Amino acid sequence: MTGDREKRMAMDEQLVLDGNAAGGLLAAAYGADVTSWRGRCVHCGTISVVATLRVYVGGPGTVLRCPVCAGVVIRIAETPTGLRLDERGMAELGPGR
Ligand SMILES: [Zn+2]
Numbered sequence: 001m002t003g004d005r006e007k008r009m010a011m012d013e014q015l016v017l018d019g020n021a022a023g024g025l026l027a028a029a030y031g032a033d034v035t036s037w038r039g040r041c042v043h044c045g046t047i048s049v050v051a052t053l054r055v056y057v058g059g060p061g062t063v064l065r066c067p068v069c070a071g072v073v074i075r076i077a078e079t080p081t082g083l084r085l086d087e088r089g090m091a092e093l094g095p096g097r
Pocket of ligand 1: 044046066067068069070
């Protein structure tokens with residue numbers, strides 16, 4: 001069962017950061033500094049500032065999750081042809097409001 005235990009530990013070690021940590025990557029994806037933008041989580045309806053999202057790195061791509069329900073709101077993957085942005089989990093993303 002050593003294998004399972006190691007797998008679980010590896011997942012625990014996945015880095016959890018806040019939205020500011022992904023600021024550079026987000027800026028590259030959106031072409032603007034979006035850390036002060038707000039959006040609504042489509043999973044629970046919470047409106048969050050991007051900087052307060054929980055950022056998971058170390059998996060395939062970077063995943064931003066809602067700080068309330070932990071639902072995936074934004075995914076960014078770096079591919080050989082550029083950044084792929086998936087923000088289906090975040091509605092009405094935009095500056096101020
Ligand atoms: Zn949520």
